[in-house]
Amino acid sequence: MTWGTLMSRAHGMCEFCGGMDDCLPVEVEGAGEMLVCAVCDSDPPVEHWRCLEAASRSDVPEVQVAVWRKLGAIETPWAAEIRSRMTLLPEAQALV
Numbered sequence: 001m002t003w004g005t006l007m008s009r010a011h012g013m014c015e016f017c018g019g020m021d022d023c024l025p026v027e028v029e030g031a032g033e034m035l036v037c038a039v040c041d042s043d044p045p046v047e048h049w050r051c052l053e054a055a056s057r058s059d060v061p062e063v064q065v066a067v068w069r070k071l072g073a074i075e076t077p078w079a080a081e082i083r084s085r086m087t088l089l090p091e092a093q094a095l096v
């Protein structure tokens with residue numbers, strides 16, 4: 001995926017939290033690429049990941065896969081709850 005395609009899909013915003021600072025393409029293993037900001041890429045405090053509630057409603061398979069994996073790595077009840085409410089696209093389901 002080209003930088004321009006990724007930027008326009010993500011509207012220039014982090015596809016995890018919507019932040020606009022220093023967004024860079026990050027590989028989602030096996031799925032493709034997504035745009036991630038410096039904060040999300042820097043191992044932020046667990047509360048930061050509350051942003052995944054909004055990201056979990058993305059209709060981009062790569063983002064769904066990344067959100068699903070991230071939520072699975074966060075050991076809090078709210079992360080499990082957001083994950084349980086996600087409806088994965090078939091393309092994403094095949095990858096998680």
Ligand SMILES: [Zn+2]
Nearest residue numbers: 014017037040
């Ligand atoms: Zn972010």
